[in-house]
Amino acid sequence: DAKTTQPNSMESNEEEPVHLPCNHSTISGTDYIHWYRQLPSQGPEYVIHGLTSNVNNRMASLAIAEDRKSSTLILHRATLRDAAVYYCILRGEAGSYQLTFGKGTKLSVIP
Amino acid sequence: SAVISQKPSRDICQRGTSLTIQCQVDSQVTMMFWYRQQPGQSLTLIATANQGSEATYESGFVIDKFPISRPNLTFSTLTVSNMSPEDSSIYLCSTARRAGASYEQYFGPGTRLTVT
Numbered sequence: 001d002a003k004t005t006q007p008n009s010m011e012s013n014e015e016e017p018v019h020l021p022c023n024h025s026t027i028s029g030t031d032y033i034h035w036y037r038q039l040p041s042q043g044p045e046y047v048i049h050g051l052t053s054n055v056n057n058r059m060a061s062l063a064i065a066e067d068r069k070s071s072t073l074i075l076h077r078a079t080l081r082d083a084a085v086y087y088c089i090l091r092g093e094a095g096s097y098q099l100t101f102g103k104g105t106k107l108s109v110i111p
Numbered sequence: 112s113a114v115i116s117q118k119p120s121r122d123i124c125q126r127g128t129s130l131t132i133q134c135q136v137d138s139q140v141t142m143m144f145w146y147r148q149q150p151g152q153s154l155t156l157i158a159t160a161n162q163g164s165e166a167t168y169e170s171g172f173v174i175d176k177f178p179i180s181r182p183n184l185t186f187s188t189l190t191v192s193n194m195s196p197e198d199s200s201i202y203l204c205s206t207a208r209r210a211g212a213s214y215e216q217y218f219g220p221g222t223r224l225t226v227t
Contacts, residue, residue: 032213036216043115043203043219043220044203045218046215051212098207098216099205099216101153101154101155103153104153
């Protein structure tokens with residue numbers, strides 16, 4: 001699987017939007033961009049995924065650059081419950097089904 | 112979605128002993144995986160649990176140390192054998208389900224193992 005690069009940590013104020021960046025310059029044409037997060041003392045949970053177009057769901061939005069070499073996970077209003085480690089992961093359609101986790105971005109939310 | 116439960120949720124074990132962790136999924140699934148998360152680290156895949164055949168291990172993990180069973184499509188076990196303090200980690204069970212043209216992955220709550 002291609003590699004991703006994320007900042008080690010970020011901070012956000014509560015109720016403000018958060019933009020979590022991810023670089024994936026070696027992404028291939030069939031790689032999906034997945035985001036997972038891991039709340040303290042829990043297993044990871046799925047957040048969102050996309051291929052080329054921007055995606056929205058009830059948890060977040062995913063903005064994908066036109067060249068697909070970077071993406072941004074957007075939390076529209078951060079809450080204290082959003083404090084977690086966020087993982088940006090590439091998954092090839094023809095590749096293995098399991099996920100390969102990097103170090104992720106630790107998001108802290110300040111009340 | 113898939114709901115995954117694990118037993119035990121945590122344990123403290125003596126070195127040289129073995130611990131078997133159980134994973135139960137609320138519905139039949141094709142793929143089940145076991146991950147390890149060492150303190151302060153990210154997740155590392157141990158193996159894919161295959162139903163009806165031997166598990167597929169990732170580099171650095173061997174069957175003698177981490178034997179895995181998958182007797183049916185909803186259940187798997189991971190044994191951590193001959194434990195040492197370096198095995199102190201969180202062990203997570205996972206499955207993947209089709210989501211459109213890709214897959215979503217679901218994780219259990221983890222088993223926190225401390226080896227003394």
